Amino acid sequence: MILAGQYVRDLLETAPGASVTARGWVKTRRDGKNVHFIQLNDGSSPTDLQVVVEQGLLAPEVIARITTGASLTVEGDLVASMGKGQKVELKARSVVIHGTADPEEYPLQKKKHNLETLRPLGHLRARTNTFGAVFRVRNALARAIHQFFQERGFLYIHAPVISSSDAEGAGSMFQVTTLNLEAGKPADFSQDFFARRAYLTVSGQLEAEILALAFANVYTFGPTFRAENSNTPRHLAEFYMIEPEMAFCDLNDDQDLAEAFLKSLIGQVLADCRPDLEFLSKWYEPELFQNLENVLAGPFERISYTEAVSLLQKSGKNFEFSTEWGCDLQSEHERYLTEELFKKPVIVTNYPRGIKAFYMRLNDDGKTVAAMDVLVPRIGEIVGGSQREERHDALRDRIREHAATGMHEENYWWYLDLRRFGGVEHAGFGMGFERMMMYLTGMKNIRDVIAFPRTPGNAEF
């Protein structure tokens, strides 16, 4: 295996003179009269290691098998490069070919491919420069998320992937069953594996609330599932979500944390992955650094829903959808606020109760709830959160209001119990991991920031 300090990334930073071993996959080979050049990469760096093979070291039929995609181990000496483009190169003493890649059949060429072309090649696209950069950023982002919360004493918790909550309506959830379901036959779910209907989770929030009321500050970071038939560049059926939940916390604290969170993540990834971001900026989003630094530059704009509606009405824009108070903000409204009016992240708070979830805390006006959405240019809503309703009777009443949509008070006995025993004001938010990835990498389609995207009609690999 490749040990720490022996990745291509490390070798490129090693002083000339060292005797080293490099392992990886061939990007390209170029042949000179007296020498062959092999671009080798192990996925650790956006820059390849140039391997120099002098004429005579390998038989011509061996050289011929070193083509794009082949896997190699090369032993040799790191030497100062005679050519431009790299400080050091590996002068080979021995080359072992582990696996070849028939150039007549290997689909990846040493030219640029469309992202759409690469998508059906999910088993090979990780070897490209673009996906190398994307997945390294993904790793750095995940680490930055844990670091942010760990530094603040948050407990990393694991919400269940299988949930029996039917609050969201079965239409948007994947059902989990071991029964042999047949169309037209009524199923007896009391005989099912969990002795009830079960689903893949659409959110770990309710469980996070339980643990927040024991550990004060907690966060989840795990897979989430939505069975919506959404065919857009921003939606996945399986995605990762981060959900912090804080006791002794109101909506202002919630906003402060969300803003600090986003700034911390961007700052950390800018520091950790600059060469990758430069590559992505060059090929996919020229304004990437400008966008990211703009988030760090100053405080987010914070406005209430009511102010947002007023600003939309005064905008002079001809919106397709209504901007009347009580209507939800549409994509076009969110884009106007964050991209045109404020040109920076905007937090919109205190939405009408009718368009938000039952667990959000009812404000004193009786008309709005303590919700917040963080909107960013290019992506739209990247964070959604709220202060939760901690008053038992108020929460019970809201659940009863939703009875018509299939919510049953008895299913929420434990959720209500949290308000009976040591309840306290608390708040939290959810951030889509892949949405944040899109913002950080400049990728325009969410299917290109996750290794194996699950979308309607697609679960290959």
Next chain:
RNA sequence: UCCUCAGUAGCUCAACGGUAGAGCAUUCGGCUGUUAACCGAAGGGUUGUAGGUUCGAAUCCUACCUGAGGAGCCA
């Protein structure tokens, strides 16, 4: 799910009612401390699928499949 657009060589595209083409890739030859290498030649196609109109369809029409963008839903 709805609306719009697009499917032509391995890849990126041209031809828009009259014999299916180029660049890159591949193979072969040449040149070269090269780095999106360069020069020359060759191979490579049931134009997404199925119907229809026409003397003749990649081109026009219909349906379906696949993909992309927009919308809804949301993270």
